[in-house]
Amino acid sequence: MTLVLRVVVLVFGLFMLLQFFLVHPAVSWLSGRLNQWTNIVLGASLFLGVVSLGRAQVRTISKKAAGWGYAAVTLLGLIVTVLAGFIGGVEVGGLFQKIFDHLLFPLEAMTFALLAFYIASASFRAFRVRSVEATVMLLAAVIVILGRVPLGQILGSVWSDVARFILEYPNAGAKRAMTIGVGLGAAAMSIKVILGIERTYLGSGGK
Amino acid sequence: MGALRDRVAGLAAIDRRVIFVVIIAAVILPFYVPLGLKVTPGPGSRRFFDEVDRAARSGRPVLVSVDFGPDTEAENGQMLKGVLDHVFGRGGKAVVLTFQPTGRGVAERYLKEAGRAKIEGRDYVFLGYKPSPANVMLNMGRSFDLDFTTDAHGTPLGDLPLMREVKSYADLSLIVAVANNAIPRFWIQFAVEPFKVPLVTGLTGTMSPQFYPYLQAGQTRALLAGMQEAAEYEALLKEAGLASSPGLALRGMDSQSLAHAAIVLFIVLGNIGYLASRRRKR
């Protein structure tokens, strides 16, 4: 079975690499289909994730395990949303969109808004002039924090100018180094996957 | 002297509840006592404005990729609103899509408001959600109907006047990616580089620093970074008479400024306390 899978990966992987260089209608047609099918199968994988989540909640509730009440809340939210979507439709004004606007939206938005408090607390606790590197990081953070809001312009345009300089030059240079490194690594990993050297995605039977 | 140093060293251990209260006060206060700080558009937001303006006037539609959800709607929402107001205000047309499930609900909400005076199907089309950015972006370079047979409401693409004009990237003037994640990088990798379609990006503050290399390389022609530049863009739209309603990014900059000042103050106090406690230990 592993050999079959390695051949599948080699054939499709090589084809999708070569399709950028082979100019032929048949190649274009097939690569279009493969892209489309990948999109659909990825959708099915999301389905899998949600069904697995539902099954895990049902298991917790049926065993009355710790936190089963919360699992019931999760399951209720899942079922009501799914029914609202499938029965009422997804159009604006329907129950499904209302659940999005008035439940999902505020829950998700506030969960991330909490981070404002924690980042303030973390800034206070973590930003200490312990070393040269820490001091450089602290100074850059303070310059950007002040320079990228209108307050920086009140303190003097030099704040916003220096903040912009830091972002456009040293920040861009450092991030470019990381981008190039990641790009090389990703390409190398893709080559290893296609050639069958890297098989961890197949699970424990990949050897 | 020792007692004073001890007091100062105590600054390094301010209770975090004090920090929380100061932050919430710094955010709320300016809504009632405005600081009146002026937002001056910088080169970044001007470049973004010019690119969208050029595209909206070109006669070819703009593709808007809405890749954020409720988590960063406070930042990205104002960018999206601005872009839609800008395009529609200049008589341009928009094709909208998303690669994030929660982006769909957000896009519907903003299109409903911005497109009030417009006709869906003729002036704008919402193509809905697709889960696989890379593959869909590659296919759109050849033909939109490889992955999109209908719009988000189930209307076949052939029945939509706008989609009869738009078959692939070649029929677009610009891609505008408003995101809180790495999807603009997918746009660069799978649309800009292979098909040479122009791109501008509106990103949250968290994602923006990573995209400066792409901005410098010209892979994204403009970058709207965070709420500050969203506010600057709103100011430019207001100046041009294109803002459909008061911008919340502009209104929130006083709160942003005061909260930032509070955080810097805490950092300074914490370091004073840290240095004092280091001297005490010596």
Next chain:
Amino acid sequence: MSADPWVWAAALCTLAVFSFLFRDNVLYRIAEHLLVGVAAGYMLVLTWHDVLWPEVFQPIGSQGPGLALVPLALSLLFLGRLVPGSLGHQGSRIAVAFLVAVSAGVNISTQLQARVLSQAAATMALPATGSWVDAFGQAVLVLGTLTGLSYFYFSREHRGVLGVSARIGALTLMLAFGAAFGYTVMSRIALLIGRVLFLLRDWLGVLSV
């Protein structure tokens, strides 16, 4: 104050999550679990509505079995993970292999082009600028890129010239991380501003903006 029950529901959800600031509590736990359930349900409905129905089931229904059977078969193989026993699991590996193969194939040349070649070219071919500050900045950009790359080169010990270069690279990275943190602070405060506006303006009605 709003009389819309949906606005009240949104406000209660917001306050339930906000209560975590004081301490972990039942209200927060309920809100958190509700978020997970609703988000999962939302994703499932949209995946059906925007992907599976228009691209698989509707074509099969209207045009008969055709090429749409291929992604349907792959999707069913993928969902074989839900079936107990090794047969379902083995079948799902075929779907995984397909996904991984296509992704790996499209990634190789596009990653190299977008992230390596274009970035390297942009470092080498810098635009002419009349400003001394920009010229200095470009020198910093090139130096930052080269020294940053040298910092991540771990095949040799960071000594001598490489050591100096790596140290400069580390300092450049620290500048970048500091700038990124500064921007992150802006981002998080903006999110809080959004929620505060909702509570004060849309729910309590004590603010008009």
